Amino acid sequence: MCGAFYVAMGVNLEGVRDVLGIWVGPSGGEGAKQWGTMLSDLKNRGVQDVCTVCCDGLKGLPDSIRAVWPDATVQTYVVHLVRNSLRLSSRKDWGKVTTGLRRIYTAPTITAA
Incomplete structure (x- = not known):
């Protein structure tokens, strides 16, 4: 049995899209803490600033995003x-x-x- 794959995509100021990371998640479902770890990983790998993050309505996710990038605007799809x-x-x-x-x-x- 396989867990879900989580993908973070980015678009730079020139409009170029890039896959920033792909993670295999736990089979029990996603959580804001898990996303916080993945977002910290992105920052540690060089994603210094994020303007806008579009995401689903996962409870706690906006707080996890702002913990990594405090000035990011969080929007729900x-x-x-x-x-x-x-x-x-x-x-x-x-x-x-x-x-x-x-x-x-x-x-x-x-x-x-």
Whole structure:
């Protein structure tokens, strides 16, 4: 039986993407402490500064990120935000909910959203 693989990708200021690390995680699931260890590993290998980190809604993960890179902005993936919103609505309303949310997350400004 194999655990999950965890991947950290980076995009530099020129827009070049790179895989920064791949780790085999424990079979019991991921945790913020585990991610904290992996993020510290990245910093120790030379990732000095991070502007924005996009991640899922794992509890404690923003704190683990800020412990390594205090000035990093942490954002939740839009797909996770939408999925979590759908859990709170009836299936028959999913179309209306996703249409409304799309208007918000594609808005050009916070005021427009």
